[in-house]
Amino acid sequence: MILCITEKPSVAKDIAAILGANTRKEGYYEGGNYKVTWTFGHLCTLKEPGDYEERWKRWSLGMLPMIPARFGIKVINDSGIERQFRVIENLIAEADEVINCGDAGQEGELIQRWVMQKASIKCPVKRLWISSLTDDAIREGFAHLKPESEFNNLYHAGLSRAIGDWLLGMNGTRLYSLKYSSPGNVLSIGRxxxxxxxxxxxxxxxxxxFKPEDYWELKTLYRGATFNATAGRFHSPDEATATLDEICQSPLVINDIQEKKGREAPPRLFDLTSLQVECNKKWGWTADETLRLIQSLYEKKVTTYPRVDTTYLSEDIYPKVPGILRNMTPYAALTESLLTSKLPKSKKVFDNSKVTDHHAIIPTGQSPAVLIGNERQLYHLIALRFIAAFYPDCRFLSTTVSATVGKHGFKATGKVIEDAGWRKLYDDTPAEESKDDTSDDRILPEFKVGESGPHEPALQQKTTQPPKxxxxxxxxxxxxxxxxxxxxxxxxxxxxxxxxxxxxxxxxxxxxxxxxxxxxxxxxxxxxxxxxxxxxxx
Known part of the structure; x- marks a missing residue:
């Protein structure tokens, strides 16, 4: 019998359906030569100090530091967890082979290894390593199972992290609580x-x-365009006023015009942190809310594995991209132009050297019809970012006009979009990437070198702001x-x-x-x- 151990009941159900293990039992599915069971995230944890030595049960400075000779694990003290662990333990004892189907990441590896160790596993173990939960991805993963030994370093990384947390958390918390806190009050310390x-x-x-300081900026209006003094800020009101009085008497003279073509690449694909940052900025969602929602999208098969720290795709994804875009039918109007020719293969998107366990978060191509409320909003954000990655760069013409008034230099800048490229996708939405309406982005009138005329100078008093x-x-x-x-x-x-x-x-x-x-x-x-x-x- 082959036993598959997943990290959640919902994932076990999906995998069981594909393997034909359709009979539901207490704590697992079975069918054919397979049984499929599950954990609820962590079933095991590192032992408490008192589990190692009786004297460590008492909080005392004389007992610090507590460093076990060898770390051990135990089943978490919860009746539901203990019951499910016994189910897994009995199934492992009967199994000829175990397939670790935990989440494909450091934490997932640690969760599963601890459960298998605590159950005293003796049979061979293989690893299912997939980046999405679509039926095709699961089938492909089972067709290319990997030896457990390939992931030993990942397990040791997770184990080292857990031990580091224990050593610093257990000792630090007791030390600071005993030395600096009132009796019974815990000061929690963590790595x-x-x-x-x-x-x-x-x-x-x-x-x-922070001590705020006043400063003054000198600007002047000429033919509807705002020119800024190149000398920068004035920190003395007398100096600022004297300069203003000086330039009131002289015309503004245009002495140089520079036009430069520029390109702006599409924004990078999302990793988990950039997704959490974007959702907090746009909608005020907490990091935890965004993580729960993206985990739900992953389990509903519409996006890939979320707990990633890269914004790149591996090169083996490139041939699959047209199929994903084609299947994103709600976005057909946006993907149509991409599918008429060969997709670009940019190093800003595809780079094996920037991908370790998993690639960036992208849609799987499965229909998002099952999504509701905030899930739908989050999917739309990811879908647009994915489609934008294959659109042309935004091309613009950047203009810098230099001028003088007497002996003082001034400068005006402007930008004209020549081809919006990927920015077209964000025209109908509150464009996440759009910049503030600053002078840098305004369209300037046509100037000629040597022209001059009257202008309207003004001083603006401002105050330095503290960090946010x-x-x-x-x-x-x-x-x-x-x-x-x-x-x-x-x-x-x-x-x-x-x-x-x-x-x-x-x-x-x-x-x-x-x-x-x-x-x-x-x-x-x-x-x-x-x-x-x-x-x-x-």
Whole structure:
């Protein structure tokens, strides 16, 4: 008998249907030579300190640090989990072969390996590794099962992360709670949650200690176009006023016109973090909400595996793209022009060197008719981004006009879109990529070198602004690039590719900080609570 172990009952049902294991039993499906069972995410966890040594049950500074000679796992203390584990344990004992059908990522590998280890598995194990749950992807995955040994390093990475969390969390939490907290009050310390909280507290102090300063900008209006002084800001009102008085008496003279053709490539495909950032920016969704919704889209077979940290596709996806576009029938009007000729194969989209376990999040081509509410909105966002990746660049003409008034230089810039390219897709939507209506994007009148005339100068008084509080979107980006704030060169290099936390766990880390009341929301802003500030100061 071949036993398949999935991570969720819904996935088990899909796989069982394809394998012909159609008879439902208590905790599994069976049929032919297959049985298909499931976990509910984590069934096992690392043991508690008291499970290793009796003396570690008591919180005491004298017992720290607690470092087990060998780490062990146990089944989570929950009647439903214990019942399902016994089902899996009995099935593993009967199996001739096990197929690990867990989520194809670091966390999925850890979940399944722990369950199989705890069940004392003896038979050979193979790995199903797929990026979507469509019937075709599942069939193709079963036709190309991989040896378990190929994923040993992935398991060891997940195990090391879990042990790192345990060592720092268990010891740090007891140390700080015993030394700095009132009796019975726990100060929670975590390998990822504490540096994340530190980012938020650091921003709190940057804003609190910010001292606003006034400055003045000199602009002048000539033939309907705004020219900015090239000298930049004035920090003294007297100097600004003196310059204004000086240029009032002189005409503006055009002395140079530069026209430059430019191109803007389509936005990159989504990884999980960029998707969470975009949804927070557009609709104010939390990172956790977006993760739940994209997980649902994956389980409904309409998008690919979501917990990814790349915005690229592997080159073997290229031949499949026309079929995916063709099957996206609700978007036929947008894909029609792409399907009449060979699709471009850009390194900005297809690059094997930028893809490890999984590629960027894209539609599978399955009908999105099953989606409702926010799921439909999220699918539309992903679908447009995918289609846009194969549209031509947006081409524009950028104009810079240089002028002088007396001895002072001025400059006006403008942009004319010559071919909207991929931007056509966003014409009817609140364009996520559209820029503010600044002078850089305005169409300028036609100027000639040497022309001159009267102008209308004016001073604008402005004040420097403090940094903005983090939103969930900007906090995710800060976690992703946290190495930038590290001074030690070696450590910064080590963090360059990873930041802090994994794409799949960052949302949960932020939620943990909310639950522990170290941070709170003020509309879209994330603020540090007094407890959070005091913990980081400690």
């Amino acid at each position: 990822v949650q504490t540096p994340t909280l530190a980012l938020i507290v650091q921003r709190h102090f940057e804003i609190q200690n 509080y983090y939103t969930e979107g900007t906090l995710l980006r800060a976690m992703e690039s946290a190495g930038k704030t590290v001074d030690d060169e070696t450590l910064r290099e080590a963090m360059k590719e990873n930041g802090i936390g994994r794409p799949s766990t960052r949302a949960a880390i932020i939620e943990t900080l909310f639950k522990r009341r170290y941070i709170y929301r003020n509309r879209k802003s994330i603020m540090a609570s007094q407890a959070g500030i005091e913990l980081i100061e400690t």
